[in-house]
Amino acid sequence: MYYGLIEAGGTKFVLGVASADGTILARHRLPTTSPEETLGQSISWLADQGYDLAAIGLASFGPLNLDRAHAEWGSTTRTTKPLWSGTDLVSPFARAFGCPVGLETDVNGAALAEATWGAGRGFGSLLYLTVGTGVGGGFVAGGRLLQGMTHPEMGHIPLPRHPHDTAFPGHCAFHGDCLEGLVAGPAVMARWAANLSDLGPDHEGADIVAWYLGAAIVTYQAILAPARIVLGGGVMATPGLIERIRDYARSRGGEYFAGNVDEIVTRPGLGNNSGLLGALAVALEAAGHSLECSSDTWRLMPIHSQIAGGG
Numbered sequence: 001m002y003y004g005l006i007e008a009g010g011t012k013f014v015l016g017v018a019s020a021d022g023t024i025l026a027r028h029r030l031p032t033t034s035p036e037e038t039l040g041q042s043i044s045w046l047a048d049q050g051y052d053l054a055a056i057g058l059a060s061f062g063p064l065n066l067d068r069a070h071a072e073w074g075s076t077t078r079t080t081k082p083l084w085s086g087t088d089l090v091s092p093f094a095r096a097f098g099c100p101v102g103l104e105t106d107v108n109g110a111a112l113a114e115a116t117w118g119a120g121r122g123f124g125s126l127l128y129l130t131v132g133t134g135v136g137g138g139f140v141a142g143g144r145l146l147q148g149m150t151h152p153e154m155g156h157i158p159l160p161r162h163p164h165d166t167a168f169p170g171h172c173a174f175h176g177d178c179l180e181g182l183v184a185g186p187a188v189m190a191r192w193a194a195n196l197s198d199l200g201p202d203h204e205g206a207d208i209v210a211w212y213l214g215a216a217i218v219t220y221q222a223i224l225a226p227a228r229i230v231l232g233g234g235v236m237a238t239p240g241l242i243e244r245i246r247d248y249a250r251s252r253g254g255e256y257f258a259g260n261v262d263e264i265v266t267r268p269g270l271g272n273n274s275g276l277l278g279a280l281a282v283a284l285e286a287a288g289h290s291l292e293c294s295s296d297t298w299r300l301m302p303i304h305s306q307i308a309g310g311g
């Protein structure tokens with residue numbers, strides 16, 4: 001059994017084929033241009049690999065329509081990415097390959113992968129938060145993603161303002177100073193004209209971003225109480241940032257923060273592969289497998305050995 005993997009990002013698509021034992025057999029990267037061109041190139045590449053695909057998993061930027069009862073299921077909704085609003089992501093692959101096609105947000109896919117095989121393996125519940133060009137979160141408990149009317153938008157929560165950061169109006173097109181509008185890459189660039197990692201640890205920006213993320217984590221912890229909170233995304237590559245976030249979460253949450261902050265707030269266990277393995281988790285679900293069962297069912301050692309080898 002082989003699975004087609006698509007990690008659909010706003011600037012690039014990462015494609016892959018994985019076997020039933022979880023080994024990634026091939027991978028490829030494409031720039032994201034127009035829907036017609038990028039989806040067409042993705043179908044061509046997958047077809048050229050020559051595998052009979054049991055299912056395809058799409059882990060995509062959003063927002064997405066994930067309501068199975070809705071005629072627009074499988075499409076993007078009002079995305080800020082030019083040309084991509086209302087794009088049917090699923091049907092072109094279903095038509096081309098005649099197999100089940102699953103769709104989740106990229107952050108939900110990464111949350112599933114981290115919960116199943118990565119930092120959350122064996123812990124029962126996990127929140128994955130990505131802090132990069134945008135901010136998004138996915139929550140998994142018992143192998144299942146949290147979903148209400150649609151997928152959560154955990155990056156768009158309101159926050160108190162840092163006392164030294166009150167003049168900045170925020171960078172979110174919808175809310176101004178929501179979490180994403182305050183700490184995502186473009187919000188950092190708008191205030192300080194540099195990436196956070198280039199500002200240096202002594203710059204006030206590093207402290208302000210950590211302060212906001214510490215407050216957000218206390219909020220997520222109060223509502224969801226995840227056993228693990230995994231922080232990924234480009235902004236999190238800033239040296240010293242995760243330690244500062246833990247300090248703020250600890251001081252702000254106080255004794256109400258259940259468990260040890262240093263153990264709960266952690267880095268991704270799958271490194272840069274959480275996106276593509278997220279697409280694998282989505283493909284396995286589309287093929288009718290439940291991720292709730294013992295992960296040993298998937299004979300996943302090859303995934304880990306491949307990650308260890310830098311694959």
Ligand code: ZN
Pocket residue numbers: 155156157172173174175176178179180181
């Ligand atoms: Zn927002």
